[in-house]
Amino acid sequence: MTENGGGGPDVTQDLRVPWEEDPGDLYEHAPCGYLTTLPDGTIVKVNETFLAWTGYTRGDLIGQRRFRDLLSAGDKIYHETHYAPLLSMQNDVHEVAFDLMRADGERLPILVNSTLGRDPNGMPRVIRTTIFNASERRGYEKELLAARRAAEASERRVRVLQQIVADLAAAPTGAEVADAVVRAPGPAFGAASATVWLADPDRDQLAAVAGTESTALSGDDIPRGSSRVIAEVARRGDLHVVGSLEEAREHFPELATTMRRTGRATVVLLPLTAAPATDPAAVEVLGVLGFDFAEPRELTDSELRMVRLLGHQAGQALDRARLYDDARRRETRAIFLAGTTRALEVEPRLMPRARMLVDRIVPEVAEWAAVRLQVGPAGLVAEAGGPAPDPERLAERIAQVLLDGEAQLTDGKEFDAECAVLPLVANGRALGTLALRTGPDRRTAAAEALFLRDLADRAGLALENARLYEQERAIARTLQRSLLAGDLPSDPRFAVETHYRAAAHDLEVGGDWFDAFLITPDKLAVVVGDVVGRGIDAATTMGQLRSAIRALASAEAGPARLLERLDRFVERVESARMATVAYAEVDLSSNEMVYACAGHLPPLLAEPGGPPRYLLDARSGALGSRAARQARIEHRTQLVAGSRLLLYTDGLIERRNRRIDAGFELLARTYAGKRDSPLPGLTTSIADLLVGKEHADDVCLLCLALGTEQRLERMIGADPVQIALLRKDLRGWLVAHAVDDESTQAVLLACSEAVANAIEHGYRDNPLGQVEVVATVSPEAVSVRITDRGVWTSPEPGGARGRGLQLIRQVMDQVAFDHDGGTTVTMRRIRREARR
Template identity: 40%
Template sequence: MADPPQPADPFVPLLEESAEDLYEGAPCGYLSVLPDGTVARVNQTFLDWTGYRRTDVLGHRVQSFYTIGSRIFHETHLGPLLHMQSEVRGIAIEFRRADGSRLDTLVNVVVRRNPNTGSTALRMTVFDATDRRSYERELLNERRRAERNAAHIRVLQEMEAHCASIDRAEDIVAPIVAAGTEAFDATETAVWLLHPQESVLTVAGPDAPATAPATLDESGPEAHAVRLADVVVFESPGPDARAVTPLVADERVLGVVSFGFPAGRRIAADEVQLMRTIGRQAGQALERVRLHEETARRAWQSAYLARLSRALDEAVGSADRARRLVALLVPELGEYAQVSLVEGEQAEGTSSSVRSPTGGTGPADGVIAAGSGGPWPISAQVRAAVRSGGGAPVPLAGPDGRRGLALPLRARNAMIGMLLLAGEPAASSDRSEPDFLLDLADRVGLALDNARLAEQDREVARILQRSLLISERPTDSRFQVATVYRPAVETLEVGGDWYDTFTTSTGSVGVVVGDVVGRGIRAASAMGQLRSAVRAVAKTRCSPATVLRHMDDFVTTLEAGQMTTLAYAELALDTGVLRYACAGHPPPLLLPPHAAPRYLWDGRSGPLGTHTASRSRREAELSVPRGSRLLLYTDGLVERRGERIDQGLGRLAEALDARRTAPLGALAQQLSDAMLDGEGGHDDTCLLALAFEAAPRFHADVPAEVTRLSPLRARLHEWLAGCDVPEPEQYGIVLACSEAAANAIEHGYQSDPSGVVSVTATIDGDILDLRISDSGRWLAPQASADRGRGMALMGRLMDDLVVDRGEGTSVLMRRQFRRTTR
């Protein structure tokens, strides 16, 4: 076996140290301790570590060199363990150095016994644990830091989760306060939001204290954090220690969060970093919520303005639109709303009011209002301020302390009125922002002005239509005519429906009903031209098909008349032969005296102006027995939304059959009421009823002499009595007839006895039609205090009075009466 290697010569002296040298210079401390704790021996290594002299240690109890904690540990743990185990290892003991500092050590203690004497001693080996304890402290600190980071991450995650579910900016305060309390043990957390237009910080949140707003030029920590855009820490031994972090989004400061701490609280660097992170995360969440609120607000405003515009468009007339406007504004935009319509410089509005669901009261004259509280008087100074305000809302103070805003209503570079809003909106104060209110006022002003202009157009068209529909009706004992015209209720704009009755020859009468496409003045004007053209062509004794062909040629020069529909019929009064033609119009309805109603479907072709229809105009002919009734009408009478046209035609036939015995005038009105349910429809309706029968008729030709009026009155009295007209009614009718005849003698013929005044009266049911005609030439009467009362008297005695001056003068009067029962 080979010998082990021998050490090199340079190391031999080092390896040949004595036992004492090894003890004294050992890399650990050695202490020999008597059972009572007295140090009996100590090596130099321990003395070097602790800085004591040997004399300072020997003879002293070892516990006196411990720190207080280690001394207690020795007495309570180390001693009992040695007694039970006679050995302990790796015990952490802190020795107190000579300079008072601490020495971290790990100690092994073994109890040595002398078998001969039975005495004991403690042999204590001390290892320097300073580096190990430093490492352990660093490790513990890192662990604690990691735990804090995990807690911070959890706080941030919880705050982000809460912020993600928030849809109102004011609700973001609660998760920020919760994060500050949990992450920093803050005694007080407050959120200040920055107003972008005013550069003012205001405490936010439902439970925020009543703290005055802070401007950015102040010296407070909140304003300083905004200016610095970073965390500001104010550590103070007093009660005002706090840290303020800005709420940042896209490098913009939206506000700050202020954390309050107890006196003497030190804020660590990682806490400052967490505050920055909270500020960024909360700022981004606040920006998202604000964008969401802005989007929702804009969407609501757009939807509200669209709904308001639709509602105003559905109302007809400026007063109706103003009523609907204030009803929609309350309570959405305020507790009270008021509209004043002005003309020129004076507040002249249509006086009306609506009552809101919340119990609003009606306004004073000249305004339209809704909402709680009484009317709000508008002074001349307020009007001047609104007019000169450049369109901006003008704040007002009401007589009862209410606050409001006045907005000008403008259209076409003119102020047409004012809108006043008072009180808070129902949901959010953001609904009353100035830009939105100005947009609303612009739309309202234009809608009200459009309604005013439309009213003017409608009035012109209505006057034009009325003047065109009222004309001389032929009178003959062999037929009667009754008409009904009803405008649509869904729009007050007049349409192009018309009717006409005229004689085409001595023994024939023509009736026509037409419908011009469109509405308004244009349609009414076209209707008048077509009506006159049909009458003129028909009087040349053309057949119905020929009349339609001539009308096709006419509408080539009248664009508004193209696609017009009409039904024209001509009745020979002696033979009862009826010839008719329909140009795209609903079919006439015939009611024979002893048969069911039937529609006349023959003689049909397309509307006027259509190319194919103009080349194939057709007509039809049939014999009508006396006692028959013929209906001509426009499509508004039978057409209904959601209903087939044949259903409407069936209802009309049933309604006519059920009323076959009614007087003609009453029949026309009853049919109109039955088909329209007592109301109007979506279109104008025009109905003409022709009765081919002998009605009671009175006729007299009186020479133009005043002395011949007395016999006329007597004959008319006798005829009226024979027709069961009540006696009081007879006197009024005879007096009106006498006045009209006297006017014809005096003004038409200037008392020329060669002139003739024709008096014709017919009775249909309980309606009397009276006509007094002359062919003279009327002169303007001379002014006199005793003149001009005849027309007023006739107007009071009769229900209707029409004067038709064409070739001569005809006075048409109508009166409804109740027959005398026998």
């Protein structure tokens, strides 16, 4: 041992391992994977640990693959849009989670740390990446998640009960208490259904006032002296749990019958109790809560205490409601007004808001209600309930109210019931009227006059706001559509179908757009893009980008050079930075396509005879991003006649509640299922299937059908609406084959009649049927075969379909029918050139 400079012993001289460490062995067999890649991601060095984890050999990777090539499809997008730009900006990235695809196709969860090395001039030189296997960590996280979920379930049950207790404390009526109580068993205990009975002293019975669907407990009124288990629990005032069907058969046969019918295994019956003010030591049952479970369930002691606490709190709430009936009625009206106001604010559109208003009034306030609005030439009417008052007398009252602006409260002598007609006034003018009819068991309209006038005032303001919203929304949508591409190019060598759908509940315009134009007579350009943000700025930027692409596109440039020019363009237009673009150019003389994607989702190509595939080449960062500083790339591919290329924006597949890979798979399956559908209406149909009406983002699609199919094959549903789409598709195909106009019209007419026959007669009772249409063309004639698999019903004598068959025979030269396993109609029309 030696002394160090500080006078103490130098212990580092004795810290020696009994062997020499080989630095190369440390690198190759380190407990983590090492990768060294070029700035473009090409792998140039890899250690043995990474190879063992992934199953690749060095020959498979070094110089052959880029790091992002080893990632899943979704993670490739994340690598391009987040990982690469972040690494370029800050020179290192830490603990980024990816799914790496092993050589055998299995996923390997990994954590990635990368460092970007630069040369003395500051240019990217090399990327060093450390990779950790996250499989065990993910399993540990799953265990923690399971424990957390168990704790959250207990906490959620307590929160639910706390919320229910708070709701009970604020509930002013017995019905609202019951509504609050019946909602508790589901979230608190996992019950399948629940029912509440309230004691009715006047009738000496338990009245069912609230319940969920599919309950094992019959939701009807029960006499207090009945032998049914509900009445017995009310008399005894004790919690009772029927733990099995066998127990119910032994003690409660009527309950066993309903449990067997509904498939319930356990039933809990809870009395809702309170102590009377005259005798605090006594217990009074004010109702019964019953809830059940689909599977056998044994409640824990903690759960039983919570159940009893729920019954006690509900009983106290019922007691308060009974003692303060008059105060409850006033509070009920106030709550109804506030709830109606909130509900109307949720729905922004005029007619749905009017329908929501009458739906809330009936049956809460009246038996019948109608809103009549003076909007449009004919006006708008929303009505609910019934029966309605006499139409002529009601019309007189409405006219009088609109004339003088005063409410009309009539007695039962005129309409055989209390009826009220109130003006809906906003901003000093009458928007319309609210008319309602009360029932014999309700308070009179005169007694409710103050409440009804308040309701009409709030409704008038809410409906006027909805009218103004729709007016502004229409203006915004008109502006946005005016900025989209106008007339698309028309050419027999291709067809373009587009669809744009704005976000469902958003007044602001967005930045999704599409375009298609001819660069030269033989070169077609198609593009779909998405500008970051919303509002007028996004829409304006969208228009600028579209115009810039049209101006910069040329026969010599190509997609890559176009994107490079756009990068320079967005340096001057800051709002266009980070916009994404999918751009393709098609040589119509050779059917060769060149495409490039700047941060955009990959195009989807469907070729005849093969499954759809995503075009994942030629990808680079969004416009103006740091990741786009390097040269843009493009990719060439040869298309066959009949190919269909789909470009789209992220609103079509991205959802907050699922991985993007699932969205890609769903789109591919949907697109494959529409392979034989007519091109007209195809993009709208895809958007309907994947998005629906309630969506939070704009959706933009463009489908390019290239070349003329020698043989047209289409499969359409048994829906007459599909006939028009088929006619449009068939017309374009015939024109592309230079079929004369006379023959074209004859084939279209005969095909429409034959398909209509198949739908009407073959699939009259089967709306899900399919009709197959196959058309071929030769220099001499056009042949069409239409097949269905339905069971035909004979037309009535003299019916329209009989004349349709006669018409088919008149316009076609040859017609044949085959009824084996359905119906096949084969038709042939000789072309005009062959008739000479």
